[in-house]
Amino acid sequence: MTGCLDTDAKVAIGNALDWDVQEGLRHLEHCEDCQTELEVLRLARMGLLESAPVDAAVVRRVAGAVRGAAGAERQHALFRERWMRAGEAVVAGLTAVIIAISSNAPVDSVAALLVAFGSGAGLLLAGRALTESPTAPS
Amino acid sequence: MELDLARLHAGDEALFTELVELHSPRLVPLLRRYAGAEEQVDDLLQEVWLRAYDKRRQFDGRGSYIGWLLSVARTVGIGSARKRSGDSLLADAPELGGRFDPDEGMLRDTLREAVLALPDRQRDVVILRLVEGFSTAETAQRLGCAEGTVKATLHHATRKLRELLKEMVR
Numbered sequence: 001m002t003g004c005l006d007t008d009a010k011v012a013i014g015n016a017l018d019w020d021v022q023e024g025l026r027h028l029e030h031c032e033d034c035q036t037e038l039e040v041l042r043l044a045r046m047g048l049l050e051s052a053p054v055d056a057a058v059v060r061r062v063a064g065a066v067r068g069a070a071g072a073e074r075q076h077a078l079f080r081e082r083w084m085r086a087g088e089a090v091v092a093g094l095t096a097v098i099i100a101i102s103s104n105a106p107v108d109s110v111a112a113l114l115v116a117f118g119s120g121a122g123l124l125l126a127g128r129a130l131t132e133s134p135t136a137p138s
Numbered sequence: 139m140e141l142d143l144a145r146l147h148a149g150d151e152a153l154f155t156e157l158v159e160l161h162s163p164r165l166v167p168l169l170r171r172y173a174g175a176e177e178q179v180d181d182l183l184q185e186v187w188l189r190a191y192d193k194r195r196q197f198d199g200r201g202s203y204i205g206w207l208l209s210v211a212r213t214v215g216i217g218s219a220r221k222r223s224g225d226s227l228l229a230d231a232p233e234l235g236g237r238f239d240p241d242e243g244m245l246r247d248t249l250r251e252a253v254l255a256l257p258d259r260q261r262d263v264v265i266l267r268l269v270e271g272f273s274t275a276e277t278a279q280r281l282g283c284a285e286g287t288v289k290a291t292l293h294h295a296t297r298k299l300r301e302l303l304k305e306m307v308r
Contacts, residue, residue, distance in 0.1 A: 040249065040300045043242065045268040047250030048208070051163035052170070054183070059162060062184045063155040066191050070151050 085128075089121040096120025143199040149191065158187055161204055165211045168254075171247060172215030174222050182218055186211045200281050201262030202270050205254075209261065212254045245303065252302050253295075260295040263288055 005013070017024035028034050093116075100116040145153045162183060169182045190210050197206045253264050262281060266272045267288075278285045 036303070037296055037300055040303050041268060041296060043246050043303075044249040044253050044264065044299055047246035047248075048205075048253060048265065048269045049164075050167040050246065050250070052166040054162045054166055055180075058180045058183065059159055061180070062162065062187050063158045065184050066154045066158065066187050067151050069188055069191050070149050070154070073149065 085125075089124055092124035093117035093119075093121035096123075141199065141203050143197075146197065146199075147195050149194060154187075154191060157203075161207055162187075164204055165207065167247075168208060168211050168250065169215055171251075172219045174219075178218070182211075182214060185218070186214045189214055201258070202265040204269070205261055205265035208250075209254050212251070249299055249303065252299050256295055256298065260291055260298075263291040264295050267292055 014021055028038070096119050097113055097116045099120075100112075105116075106112065142150075142153065165183060165186055166179060169179050169186070170176070173179045173182055186207070190207055193210065197203060253261060256264065259281070263277060266277045266280065267274070272280065274285050274288050278288045281288070
């Protein structure tokens with residue numbers, strides 16, 4: 001007989017109706033509420049599945065725009081990271097100056113302060129370069 | 139296509155190119171409702187994908203990606219229609235309580251809108267069950283809730299959609 005449901009569909013219906021299939025189908029046939037609800041779900045599904053062809057050139061243009069956004073995001077992240085590192089180096093240098101002053105080291109000239117600052121910042125940068133080098137132990 | 143969430147969150151360009159190719163056809167019918175003219179649909183589509191890229195970490199992988207994407211498209215579409223004054227296609231959308239004889243296409247469009255306007259959890263359940271074809275158990279597992287919760291959520295969502303339809307054809 002043509003139009004027969006396949007076995008998968010029958011199993012799905014049976015499971016869904018807790019295998020009280022005749023009673024379930026009879027109810028569906030006569031219950032306007034259930035019919036309306038089924039129709040609502042059918043129409044919502046069709047609406048959500050609706051699709052329309054998109055020109056290949058449009059797809060390329062959109063994908064290109066997304067790649068552009070990704071590139072801009074990477075640049076922004078790189079810029080932020082550089083400034084973060086510079087800020088950290090300044091903080092390390094200032095910390096070294098404060099330590100030098102508070103430990104009564106002979107920092108009575110601008111040159112000595114600069115050396116302390118440079119040592120702090122330099123140590124941070126060198127430490128980072130060592131830990132981030134490809135040969136550094138993980 | 140099983141979505142690789144790590145690649146999505148990392149903003150993998152190859153993945154996004156695949157997603158644009160795969161999902162754009164599903165976004166266009168929705169965007170047509172909001173575009174002032176057919177030429178604007180392509181611009182809206184691009185805006186949707188740029189927004190989807192920018193907000194990619196908000197998709198947590200539990201619901202349906204196309205459902206999330208359609209919601210993004212709806213937000214972009216509404217924003218675009220609001221910007222235009224005087225020619226908003228939203229004015230053509232059926233209003234609740236209005237009396238008219240909607241055709242099936244209009245009912246489909248309106249119900250799609252209504253699904254996308256549901257709270258996130260209800261929208262996810264409806265799309266996973268109706269569109270993605272997940273069983274109640276699979277949906278519950280994916281959303282991290284009990285099967286009973288999925289059933290109740292679907293029931294409440296369907297009630298809302300049904301009320302909407304009732305208002306439309308009254």
